[in-house]
Amino acid sequence: MPEPTFDPSAMAAHPSDRGRARAAVPDAPAGAPTIVVVGHGMVGQRFLEELAERGLTPEAGGARVVVLCEEPRPAYDRVRLSSYFDGRGPDDLSLVEPDFMARHGIELRVGDPATAVDRAGRTVTARSGAVFPYDTLVLATGSYPYVPPVPGRDARGCFVYRTIEDLRAIEAYAKGAATGAVVGGGLLGLEAAGALKGLGLATHVVEFAPRLMPVQVDEGGGAALLRTVEGLGLTVRTGVGTREVTVDGSGAVSGMALSDGSSLAVDLVVFSAGVRPRDELARECGLALGERGGIAVDEECRTSDPAVFAIGECALAADGRVYGLVAPGYEMARTAAEAVAGGRSAFTGADLSTKLKLLGVDVASFGDAHGASEGALDVVYSDARSGVYKKLVVGPDGTLLGGVLVGDAESYGTLRSLTGSVLPVAPEELVLPAGAGGGPVALGPAALPDEAVVCSCHNVTKGAIRAHGSLPEVKKCTKAGTGCGSCLKLIGQLMPPPADAGLCGCFPHSRSEVYEIVRTLRITSFSALLDGHGREEARGGDGCEVCKPVVGSVIASLAPTVGASGYVLDGEQAALQDTNDHFLANLQRNGSYSIVPRIPGGEITPEKLIVIGEVARDFGLYTKITGGQRIDLFGARVDQLPLIWSRLVEAGFESGHAYGKSLRTVKSCVGRTWCRYGVQDSVRMAIDLELRYRGLRAPHKLKSAVSGCARECAEARGKDFGIIATAEGWNLYVGGNGGAAPRHADLLAQDLSDAELVRLIDRFLMFYIRTADRLERTSAWLERIDGGLDHVRDVVVHDALGLCGELERLMADHVAGYRDEWAETINDPDRLRRFVSFVNAPDAPDPSVRFVPERDQVKPDLELLAGPVLAVRTLEGTVSR
Amino acid sequence: MTTATITTTRQSTPSATPATSAPPATSATAAVRLAHGDGWFTVCDRGLLTPGRGVSVLLPDGDQAAVFLDRSGRVHAVGNRDPFTGAYVLARGLLGSAGGRPFVASPLLKQRFDLTTGACLDDEDVSVPVFAVRVE
Ligand SMILES: Cc1cc2nc3c(=O)[nH]c(=O)nc-3n(C[C@H](O)[C@H](O)[C@H](O)COP(=O)(O)OP(=O)(O)OC[C@H]3O[C@@H](n4cnc5c(N)ncnc54)[C@H](O)[C@@H]3O)c2cc1C
Ligand code: SF4
């Protein structure tokens, strides 16, 4: 970063000589004004974007723009801060396109905060000592977390929750902690509590007010929230204050003393008791502040000094409020940019609507949530059992004024957009659950007028959204959906359906439609399906590499039901399978295969372990332990596969289906049998589940794990279906994923008995197999399907579609029809015939498959394959359709 | 590891292991031959081919070919080496058709090759050799 060579002493000598001061700054077009922005948070960055849009940046011939950024990184998405714990790194959270600053010629000074403002001389001094003259100064310094002045608040183990650095510190400290407490049960407090729980801490929430989220929800909503939050295993104390953080001999947090005389033993405390505007710079340079803080601004976001603007959480808006949400901050950024551009715009106040997913619970409030308006009436639906609370506030003339939704905020987008207009149906019909009272359940997006604001972060109407044809286009052209994201679902519903969602050039159907055709018409062969249901131009052809494996998998998973052969190598099925399924092994880069015998639950006897070792040694296979508690043997030639498997089958092994889109492994921790913490026998359950679902063909691979207690050593929440033992039984989580797009599984049901657990998994898996797209893992499926987790719960737990009987029957068919593919193969000379390297030389090994030594084992000899090898591109890049 | 040397005269499996998964009788006895050097190299009996799949063939000079039978009964042959990875695996790819033309998709990174021209459908600068085929 080039240091400005501006000489402050020159400035001091000629405080009013603006022209001279500017001339000393390199790169500044002569006479061009300078805008200095202090604070590069969410709102500061938005202000820069608004400047760029108006052609006010240097590259566009506008002002010199200098940004002083206190944090060690450019602006990031603070709203999604907690997703840092889901493995999202700082780069994923960044709000700044990599070349944004360079493209617009903006000077961003990361890690160099402003320390003083000289309004008379119109300069800002940074911590580095650099001094920047300004014509326009924009303060976007945000807030700091308020920490009540209780003794012990600075002890080791006390944290706040505002920046990536804060989260990193919490994460590191939590490794040595077992219990945590959050002071404050508001929006951020619950988010912090969710994070602590996610880090494995037993978590308490201490809230001074009589209910959770006192600002956003009313008493009823707070009660519903409390039940759900407690149901998730958090301890909540409302109506008590924190008197002291107690400290042990080493200066670390050891507990909390509460205002009712009780105490909590905790290792870590997060303060989340509200935020305060960062107005210290403004105070020191004599700008007008509000009585309780905040930089006072007018409707144009100008402070008491017309050359200085304040925007975002540090500003006290003209309506006398400090806004702690990002949408009003963005509105202020737009207003200030407009004023700088010489236009007129006003920020007169903003909607405080919010929708959040806290600890998996939807919480939303919009408009006049507390029913403060004259003559307002409440319409309330409350179901304590399911933790659902919905309240609509309606004016005497039927106008929707606002509302609170807890536990089910499905209709938030529509309702928020309808706020201010007369409802088209009776309000009670909008809060009753599906099916009750026979009323229409939810208003579709069609009910919205064109002027309805769909995205409140960016103030985009339904009409403006409808002008575009796809979600990416909407995001790009209107910014709708790029703020808090709560409107995305509604935007999606407003988009025209994709022209052709077909699987490939051969079928106009999605995978789930193919599934339905095969199931209902009992189709048992690919050619019958293609010739009868494929696209006109593809009928009579060979299909393609996309649809063939899909159809193969669908027929295999329905085989017992439709009466096809379940053996994946039989008849026409043989031509449908990817090479992995064709040879019942995994193809590796040099054309050799790897082998993974099933080791249910990761439990294996020494005898079997020895057999694996002997086989690997005798065939010269590279041996590696997998992440799924199995053993992978690499480097087998096609012709060796049957020989290797004869030995494995003889020793009692069977196929591990590592080659198939099917159940891989059910990992387990050692559980109650050995572990002193365990509450259930996780190994037995893992073995039972693995044996039940082995061989089940699915749209993608399926992984599972069982942990014997809440310590979660088996990492079950990273799996498609994960089971965690409780004192009463089992909790079932679904839709988890590791890999490139990690996702924690969501809780589907709690405290299940063995039988209930198995029944629910049966239904869940079959419902997934039936409705998912090609290559769609459960995590993506759960996020895509309408209604998400709630819908899946309705279908598989509450049997809302009346499907459960059939789903269970399909699974029973699968279980009864299971046969080990490898045992069948090695006992059948006919099926064995394909396992040769060459059709014309069945006894000849493939000379291109060779190995060289590495770390006492072998690795592929790639030099042998070298030659004009082309740059290898990714699958996505080369599969085109 | 042995490197097999094969001569054109060596006939392989058909007579030793009669095809039990017998395809239509009319084609069961036809021999598949590839143009190789200045003559025709006999690969195997057509009955050993599965419609929609390929087999690898070891050629007398140590090179390899991938031979496919499509649904309409035509036999195609291309080089077995996948030019994107160097591995000899194309015979293990899935056969498909697009616009009436047959192709194979590499089992490693899924690039597709036209079986009649050898051209890669996903990268116009790449191709694999094609062998003329006779079934007689
Ligand atoms: C965990 C969490 C969850 C949230 N969830 C939501 C939500 O769901 N919905 C919602 O609307 N809002 C939410 N918010 C609030 C939202 O993040 C803020 O409203 C928004 O970030 C405000 O933007 P800002 O630019 O005003 O402040 P900030 O984003 O805080 O940026 C201010 C920046 O200025 C810097 N700064 C301060 N002083 C100086 C100085 N002297 N020199 C240089 N730099 C300085 C600070 O370091 C900071 O980087 C959440 C906040 C948190 C912490
Ligand atoms: S999850 Fe619980 S039972 Fe299983 S090993 Fe870990 S601590 Fe023990």
Ligand code: FES
């Ligand atoms: S409402 Fe927040 S992004 Fe649209």
